[in-house]
Amino acid sequence: MNNHKVGVLVSGRGSNLQAIMDKIAEGVLPLEIAVVISDKADAFALERAEKAGIPNFAVIRKECADKKEFEAKIDEIMRAHGVELIVLAGFMRILGPDFISGWRHKIINIHPALLPSFPGLDAQGQAIRYGAKVSGCTVHFVDEGMDTGPIILQKVVPVTDDDTEETLAARILEQEHKALPEALSLWAAGRLAVQGRKVTITN
Numbered sequence: 111m112n113n114h115k116v117g118v119l120v121s122g123r124g125s126n127l128q129a130i131m132d133k134i135a136e137g138v139l140p141l142e143i144a145v146v147i148s149d150k151a152d153a154f155a156l157e158r159a160e161k162a163g164i165p166n167f168a169v170i171r172k173e174c175a176d177k178k179e180f181e182a183k184i185d186e187i188m189r190a191h192g193v194e195l196i197v198l199a200g201f202m203r204i205l206g207p208d209f210i211s212g213w214r215h216k217i218i219n220i221h222p223a224l225l226p227s228f229p230g231l232d233a234q235g236q237a238i239r240y241g242a243k244v245s246g247c248t249v250h251f252v253d254e255g256m257d258t259g260p261i262i263l264q265k266v267v268p269v270t271d272d273d274t275e276e277t278l279a280a281r282i283l284e285q286e287h288k289a290l291p292e293a294l295s296l297w298a299a300g301r302l303a304v305q306g307r308k309v310t311i312t313n
């Protein structure tokens with residue numbers, strides 16, 4: 111059986127990438143990570159990919175003439191590796207409308223809050239400062255907005271009175287490591303149907 115090929119975009123430590131790699135290694139996620147691309151040359155995620163023998167590249171925005179060239183390079187590498195779905199796993203840049211429309215419903219992102227609450231940067235800090243009693247994570251398809259695309263699944267965690275950004279982030283991260291492989295497993299099984307804003311999980 112040919113496994114579906116995904117490409118992963120990262121910027122940093124890559125613990126979500128690792129969670130996917132671990133599930134694949136356990137034999138419970140029928141996917142192949144065809145390529146990992148980072149926008150930071152020193153991202154630890156690239157070391158994780160290298161260690162696992164996954165083709166990996168750094169594509170640096172400043173080394174490109176403009177955002178268009180930056181995104182064209184990413185697009186080219188993804189397509190050259192036969193990628194069917196792009197996973198944003200801690201990728202800290204906003205992709206432009208041209209890139210997104212070329213990959214409609216073929217890009218997913220993990221965000222560390224219960225969208226539509228607390229989009230953008232420092233979602234865990236936003237939840238704490240707002241006084242939210244629960245937060246969590248959201249896996250969603252990416253559209254042209256900031257963390258606004260159709261929601262695939264969410265996981266909830268409590269926010270406790272003594273939480274700091276760090277303790278809440280750690281509690282959420284544990285759930286991210288479950289949510290992302292779960293969403294990918296549903297995608298790989300062809301069980302995600304998108305209609306407008308709504309994602310239905312089919313049987």
Ligand code: GRF
Nearest residue numbers: 123124125126200220221222
């Ligand atoms: C995660 O909290 C993810 O939700 C956010 O950035 C963080 C990336 O962590 N988008 P890692 O690089 O996967 O460890």
